[in-house]
Amino acid sequence: MVIPMKKLYSFILAIVLLLALAACSNNQDSFDSNNPGSSNGSTPDTSPGISGSDPSGEDRPENPDVFYFMYQGVRIDLDQDIDQIVAQIGEPLDILERPSCAFGDDEIDLVYFYPGELEIYTYPARGKNYIYIIAIFDDSIHRTAEGNIRLWYPEQAVLDAYGNDYIYETGRYTFQRGLTSLEFIMENNNVYIIRYRLDVGV
Numbered sequence: 001m002v003i004p005m006k007k008l009y010s011f012i013l014a015i016v017l018l019l020a021l022a023a024c025s026n027n028q029d030s031f032d033s034n035n036p037g038s039s040n041g042s043t044p045d046t047s048p049g050i051s052g053s054d055p056s057g058e059d060r061p062e063n064p065d066v067f068y069f070m071y072q073g074v075r076i077d078l079d080q081d082i083d084q085i086v087a088q089i090g091e092p093l094d095i096l097e098r099p100s101c102a103f104g105d106d107e108i109d110l111v112y113f114y115p116g117e118l119e120i121y122t123y124p125a126r127g128k129n130y131i132y133i134i135a136i137f138d139d140s141i142h143r144t145a146e147g148n149i150r151l152w153y154p155e156q157a158v159l160d161a162y163g164n165d166y167i168y169e170t171g172r173y174t175f176q177r178g179l180t181s182l183e184f185i186m187e188n189n190n191v192y193i194i195r196y197r198l199d200v201g202v
Contacts, residue, residue: 067180067196069134070145071118078180078198082112082122082129089114100124116142134196144182144194155189 069076074088086092092112100107100123110129112120117138122129136142139151147161158173159166162182167174173184176199185193 065178067175067177067182068145069196071114071142075145076120076131076134078131078134078196080131082110082120082131085120085131086112092120116140118142132198136194142194146182149184149191149194151191151194153191155186155191158184158191 066077068078072089074085076085092114094113096111096113097108098111100109107124109124110122112122114120117136119133119135119137120131121133121135123132124130136151143150144161147158149158149161155173162173162175165175167176171186173186175182179199181197181199183193183195183197184191185195
């Protein structure tokens with residue numbers, strides 16, 4: 001049976017939303033506790049996003065202590081202003097709005113969809129939108145920047161590339177660098193989803 005493209009696209013969006021909501025619930029407390037607009041003063045209003053460091057400057061050093069993604073020759077950092085990325089890689093195929101993980105239902109998160117089933121999730125802060133998840137669902141063109149790993153690579157290839165310093169939770173390997181994580185979600189001992197995530201509160 002051939003599935004019409006519109007129905008297939010709707011199905012994929014539904015799956016993405018479920019995964020996004022799961023990620024949202026996992027990170028709700030840490031985002032709330034580091035709300036840059038909160039009164040605890042831990043993050044000055046002049047700093048971009050939540051992490052307090054601007055990864056988008058032209059003089060940015062190649063920092064080995066964070067995970068980042070490469071797309072069409074452009075480096076994409078977590079906690080980077082999404083508008084800077086769109087200016088370099090072009091407009092997305094679609095943008096989806098949903099209640100914010102970072103600031104509650106009164107704010108809106110945006111999900112940017114790019115070719116090759118690349119999704120970029122953003123949270124709102126100070127009138128801008130910053131990247132906090134980059135998710136890869138396609139095995140044809142996308143690879144991790146550091147280990148050259150793509151979907152359906154075996155578990156051992158991930159460990160060979162990234163070592164044994166990881167957190168393992170039923171079917172998921174998580175590697176951490178600073179305030180960033182790189183997650184490999186496995187199916188039958190092969191990489192099923194790759195997800196970069198901003199870890200606020202660690």
